[in-house]
Amino acid sequence: MGINHSSLSDKRLKIGDVFTPVEWGNFAIMQFDIFTKWMNGASVFDPTMGEGNLLDSLVIHGVERGFSITELPLKNLYGNELNSTYCERAIKKFQKKYGIDMSSNFSNCDILELEHKEYDLIFGNPPWQNFVDLPKNYKQKIKEYFLNYDLVGNSQSLLLGGSRIDIAALVIQIAVKDFLKNNGEAFLFAPLSILLNDGANQHFRTYKVNDTPFSLVKVYDFNDVDVFNGIATRYSLIHLKRDIASTFPIPFERHEKGKWLSLLAKPLFHLTDPLSIYDIDSENILNDIVPIEIDKESVPRQGINTCGANKIFFFESYKEIDDANCLVNESITLPKKFVFPLITSKNFKDDSINPRKWVLLPYHSNGRPLELSVLKSYPNLYQYLFKHQEELRHRKGIMIGSWLKKGYWWALLGMGYYNFMPYKIVWEAYGKKEFCPLIFDGKWQANQSLQAFIPVRTLREADRVLTELSNPVIESYLLSLKMEGTMNWAQPGKIKKLINYKKEHLTLFD
Numbered sequence: 285m286g287i288n289h290s291s292l293s294d295k296r297l298k299i300g301d302v303f304t305p306v307e308w309g310n311f312a313i314m315q316f317d318i319f320t321k322w323m324n325g326a327s328v329f330d331p332t333m334g335e336g337n338l339l340d341s342l343v344i345h346g347v348e349r350g351f352s353i354t355e356l357p358l359k360n361l362y363g364n365e366l367n368s369t370y371c372e373r374a375i376k377k378f379q380k381k382y383g384i385d386m387s388s389n390f391s392n393c394d395i396l397e398l399e400h401k402e403y404d405l406i407f408g409n410p411p412w413q414n415f416v417d418l419p420k421n422y423k424q425k426i427k428e429y430f431l432n433y434d435l436v437g438n439s440q441s442l443l444l445g446g447s448r449i450d451i452a453a454l455v456i457q458i459a460v461k462d463f464l465k466n467n468g469e470a471f472l473f474a475p476l477s478i479l480l481n482d483g484a485n486q487h488f489r490t491y492k493v494n495d496t497p498f499s500l501v502k503v504y505d506f507n508d509v510d511v512f513n514g515i516a517t518r519y520s521l522i523h524l525k526r527d528i529a530s531t532f533p534i535p536f537e538r539h540e541k542g543k544w545l546s547l548l549a550k551p552l553f554h555l556t557d558p559l560s561i562y563d564i565d566s567e568n569i570l571n572d573i574v575p576i577e578i579d580k581e582s583v584p585r586q587g588i589n590t591c592g593a594n595k596i597f598f599f600e601s602y603k604e605i606d607d608a609n610c611l612v613n614e615s616i617t618l619p620k621k622f623v624f625p626l627i628t629s630k631n632f633k634d635d636s637i638n639p640r641k642w643v644l645l646p647y648h649s650n651g652r653p654l655e656l657s658v659l660k661s662y663p664n665l666y667q668y669l670f671k672h673q674e675e676l677r678h679r680k681g682i683m684i685g686s687w688l689k690k691g692y693w694w695a696l697l698g699m700g701y702y703n704f705m706p707y708k709i710v711w712e713a714y715g716k717k718e719f720c721p722l723i724f725d726g727k728w729q730a731n732q733s734l735q736a737f738i739p740v741r742t743l744r745e746a747d748r749v750l751t752e753l754s755n756p757v758i759e760s761y762l763l764s765l766k767m768e769g770t771m772n773w774a775q776p777g778k779i780k781k782l783i784n785y786k787k788e789h790l791t792l793f794d
């Protein structure tokens with residue numbers, strides 16, 4: 285790829301240094317018959333080998349099958365590792381256990397800079413870490429690799445440093461492109477996010493590196509198996525094949541309650557969609573999904589985000605004082621027109637009539653924040669916000685930062701004309717296993733950390749959209765994405781995929 289850096293990385297860096305227990309290396313060897321391939325002459329390379337556990341598991345497997353060390357083709361095992369200590373330990377381990385010097389097979393280099401060489405098989409466990417969480421210096425240096433290895437698309441977020449793409453995706457792209465022979469195969473332990481999450485990881489799901497395609501052949505989802513000693517990331521073992529385009533569905537084995545369930549996986553609508561996981565009996569149901577038609581202005585939205593200032597904007601009690609004013613939290617007088625009922629999970633459990641919380645929105649009904657002069661024309665409102673000015677100004681984040689820069693320190697995120705449309709179809713988007721949307725009067729506001737919604741203009745439209753969203757096939761679709769109980773259960777992005785937009789509708793403040 286022609287990238288030259290004198291010293292990309294510090295050899296003391298520790299990035300994603302969780303090693304694969306040998307028994308799980310053996311699991312991969314058994315599932316994919318890696319041992320036989322190796323014995324038949326295939327070269328095997330671990331691009332980020334840590335202390336060499338995966339390569340060692342091939343040797344252990346061979347010894348357990350009754351082969352002597354001299355019968356095993358150790359000269360065909362290759363490894364590379366960024367961290368010098370781990371690399372030395374790998375060399376020492378092979379020396380001590382097998383009396384073999386692997387120092388000319390094992391290199392100590394950043395895989396991003398290692399001289400390209402083609403192997404028959406890759407057997408690895410790349411580091412798992414979100415780009416945003418990488419050391420700052422390193423992040424800066426490796427940005428261009430994401431671009432050169434086809435992982436950015438049109439996204440600006442990587443350039444801004446906020447991308448949640450996993451570095452595992454980059455290592456996999458490099459391994460497949462630069463270290464595999466034509467039609468070579470890769471067996472990799474990898475975070476499931478690259479297959480199942482929306483957002484930045486979708487760039488991995490073009491299943492190609494520039495003009496080199498590869499196919500996702502099979503996935504093992506460890507789900508409830510603790511392979512990596514308490515690591516919370518959801519992880520998998522994936523099989524890739526270079527130079528063959530992906531075709532779906534593919535076999536997807538998922539470990540549940542002590543056994544492997546044989547399921548299928550495919551992206552439902554577009555190639556880069558997160559994989560939907562389903563059993564063969566559900567295939568027809570998923571194929572039957574009919575898109576929901578809505579206006580562009582009704583695009584699904586996240587609720588309001590105070591950027592850490594819930595205490596300032598959210599209230600526990602509300603009393604009307606007169607036509608114009610209300611008393612919130614039993615002590616603060618505010619103009620009624622800027623205080624709205626905030627939806628809570630209780631509104632989904634019993635009824636949707638009684639508000640339990642309220643939210644202050646210093647906004648015009650077109651979704652623009654009040655200008656300072658307007659704010660000042662409501663002395664109670666201004667005084668209240670002014671009292672919290674310091675805290676509001678110190679909120680962190682790129683998006684809120686741009687409002688702060690413009691002087692709107694009372695702004696929130698998730699605000700637009702859609703907050704003030706006459707009706708909202710709202711659903712709980714996080715941590716749920718069921719999809720139960722409800723219609724709320726437009727004054728009710730959704731809370732970003734809990735709900736998402738579709739705003740509409742008429743009750744008739746609300747009823748229609750609700751009926752279509754309540755089709756059990758929608759819940760089946762969400763369940764197929766295997767995000768039940770997580771933060772990613774039913775965010776707007778997932779529902780957007782089920783939608784066809786009726787007509788262009790010009791909105792000023794989208």
Ligand SMILES: C[S@@+](CC[C@H](N)C(=O)[O-])C[C@H]1O[C@@H](n2cnc3c(N)ncnc32)[C@H](O)[C@@H]1O
Binds near residue numbers: 297298300331411
């Ligand atoms: C998840 S561990 C797996 C190690 C080994 N494959 C195993 O399964 O035991 C990932 C390894 O990648 C190494 N690593 C991280 N970034 C790397 C890079 N850019 N180049 C080479 N190795 C890297 C880490 O130091 C760590 O040892």
